[in-house]
Amino acid sequence: MTAGILGLGHYVPERIMTNKDLEKIVETxxxxxxxxxxxxxxxxxxxxxxxxxxxxxxxxxxxxxAGIDGEALDLILVATITGDMAFPSVACQLQKRLGATKAAAxxxxxxxxxxxxxxxxAAQFIENGGYEKVLVVGAEKLSKITDWTDRNTCVLFGDGxxxxxxxxxxxxxxxxxxxxxxxGTGDTALYQENELIRMNGRExxxxxxxxxxxxxxNVVLKAGLTKDDVDFLVPHQANxxxxxxxxxxxxxxxEKMAYSINKYGNTSAASIPIALSEEVQNNKITSGDNVxxxxxxxxxxxxxxxxxxxxxx
Ligand code: UT7
Numbered sequence: 001m002t003a004g005i006l007g008l009g010h011y012v013p014e015r016i017m018t019n020k021d022l023e024k025i026v027e028t029x030x031x032x033x034x035x036x037x038x039x040x041x042x043x044x045x046x047x048x049x050x051x052x053x054x055x056x057x058x059x060x061x062x063x064x065x066a067g068i069d070g071e072a073l074d075l076i077l078v079a080t081i082t083g084d085m086a087f088p089s090v091a092c093q094l095q096k097r098l099g100a101t102k103a104a105a106x107x108x109x110x111x112x113x114x115x116x117x118x119x120x121x122a123a124q125f126i127e128n129g130g131y132e133k134v135l136v137v138g139a140e141k142l143s144k145i146t147d148w149t150d151r152n153t154c155v156l157f158g159d160g161x162x163x164x165x166x167x168x169x170x171x172x173x174x175x176x177x178x179x180x181x182x183x184g185t186g187d188t189a190l191y192q193e194n195e196l197i198r199m200n201g202r203e204x205x206x207x208x209x210x211x212x213x214x215x216x217x218n219v220v221l222k223a224g225l226t227k228d229d230v231d232f233l234v235p236h237q238a239n240x241x242x243x244x245x246x247x248x249x250x251x252x253x254x255e256k257m258a259y260s261i262n263k264y265g266n267t268s269a270a271s272i273p274i275a276l277s278e279e280v281q282n283n284k285i286t287s288g289d290n291v292x293x294x295x296x297x298x299x300x301x302x303x304x305x306x307x308x309x310x311x312x313x
Contacts, residue, residue, distance in 0.1 A: 003123035004174025006133070006167045006311060007068070009061025010277040011054055012043040012160040012264060019155070026151040033155045038240025042158030042265030044143045050084045052093040054161035055139035058273070059094055062135065062163035070098030073165075074131035076105040077122055079114025079138045079269035081192070081298075082145055083107055090139060100135070110182075111190070112236055112297025114138060114269035115162070119293070119305060120178045122166045137163040138269035147196040156238075157197070158265035162273025170312025176290075177222035178305045179215050183207075186300035208242045208296050213249030215304035216294045220250070223306040225290065227251050230306075232285050236295035237261035237271040246294060258284075268297065285309050 018041050019030035033039055045054065055078055063070060076098075078091040091105035110117040115138035122134035139161035148154050168174075189203040212235060220230060227250050235243045240261055247257045258275035267274060272295050279285045287310030294304040 001127050001129065001168050002171070002174035003126035003166055004169030004307060004311060005164055005309065007062045007066025007165040008163070008273070008277040008280055009058050009065055010160065010162040010274040011057035011061065012274070013045040013049055013054065015044045015046060016041050017044050022155050025148060026154060028151045028155055037156060038261045039156065039265045040262045043160055045141045045159040051080055051082050051139050051141045052084050052090045054141065054159065055090055055094055055137045055163070056097050058139065058161035058163040059098060059135060059137055062165050063098070066165035068133060068165065070100035071102065072133050073098070073100040073103040073135050075122065075125060075134040076100060076103050077108050077118040077134065077136045079108045079110065079118040080140055081109060081111050081114070081268060082141045094137065110297060110301040111299055112238065112266070112268045112271070113295040113299070113301040113303045114297065115272045116293065116295045116303025116305065117180060117301070119164065119166070120180055120303060123175050123178070126166060126168060132167055134166045135163060136166055137161060138271070138273045140268040140270045142268055145192060145195055145197055152201055153197050153199050156266045158267050160264055160267040160270045160274050162270050162277050164273055169310070173308045173310050173312040175305055175307045177219045178303070179218050179222065180303045181301070183300045189300060190298035205239070205242065207300055208238065209245040211296050211302045212242055212246040212294055215302055216246045216250055216292050219292060219304045219306040225306065229290050230292055231289035232256050232258070232279065232291045234258040234272055234276050234279065234291060234293045236297070237264065237275060238266045250292065280309070
């Protein structure tokens with residue numbers, strides 16, 4: 001049995017914040033932000049729009065795309081570091097709102113790599129026959145833990161959610177290999193203090209430009225494939241320069257890499273499922289494509305998957 005993607009969906013809040021808007025808040029410039037990160041705008045949730053609301057909107061779209069109801073779900077995993085509250089989990093809130101009465105539910109905490117951890121966890125349940133349908137969501141309202149006085153971080157982040165229904169797919173499709181990792185000694189590079197994000201940008205950058213290419217290459221080799229077999233790369237959207245490092249290592253053209261950081265900034269655990277959902281929606285990723293998903297985040301954590309997109313039915 002192989003686990004794969006049955007449906008995808010994403011949602012971002014309506015309000016757009018531009019780099020020019022940020023120029024009014026901190027000492028920065030549109031030119032600096034664009035040239036150092038690739039970010040032009042980000043979406044920011046309203047006061048009464050919580051992480052679970054973003055997660056819900058993305059999940060409804062993913063369920064509809066998969067052609068199933070909440071009742072069909074066996075498990076809900078939500079990757080987030082910005083849950084509405086410590087408990088109940090966002091996953092439990094979703095379980096209620098989706099009417100997923102028979103689903104178990106929990107949040108997954110691996111920061112920006114959370115969606116990769118969630119997806120790979122889901123695959124284990126599906127492939128060992130324990131569960132048939134698992135909803136994996138990456139959802140963040142980073143704006144509520146952003147220090148809006150710190151120009152080193154506040155220009156980077158945005159809010160949003162992406163969701164994916166996973167289940168068994170036909171032979172030849174689905175997840176072919178994965179890699180997960182963590183390095184707790186990097187706990188001072190990116191962390192939360194007094195409820196706000198703290199980051200040593202250069203440290204995270206150095207780690208990411210090493211890890212993203214390495215993990216991307218590892219999953220290709222583990223799947224018994226070569227770089228030439230890779231059709232599309234969906235990297236965590238943290239910084240275009242980091243994304244480029246992964247793309248260059250896989251030796252694939254620019255148009256074969258998901259690129260939405262310009263519109264949404266870094267949405268942490270939501271960035272990979274949002275990017276994947278958009279590329280599928282725009283027919284850039286189609287059935288049979290070999291896709292590398294790769295992410296990294298605070299912890300430090302990282303994860304990658306090579307999957308052949310599609311259900312094969
Ligand atoms: O999901 C994971 C989350 N985190 C990341 O992915 C972050 C990874 N790191 C990065 O993306 C980059 O390190 C940053 C975009 C955060 C920073 O880019 P950089 O090229 O590494 O810049 P830097 O930290 O070396 O700073 C260069 C200069 C500094 O000034 P001095 O010390 O050279 O005078 C900063 O103070 O740029 C200054 N600076 C800014 N200037 C204008 C830092 N932030 C800003 C800003 N606007 N927003």
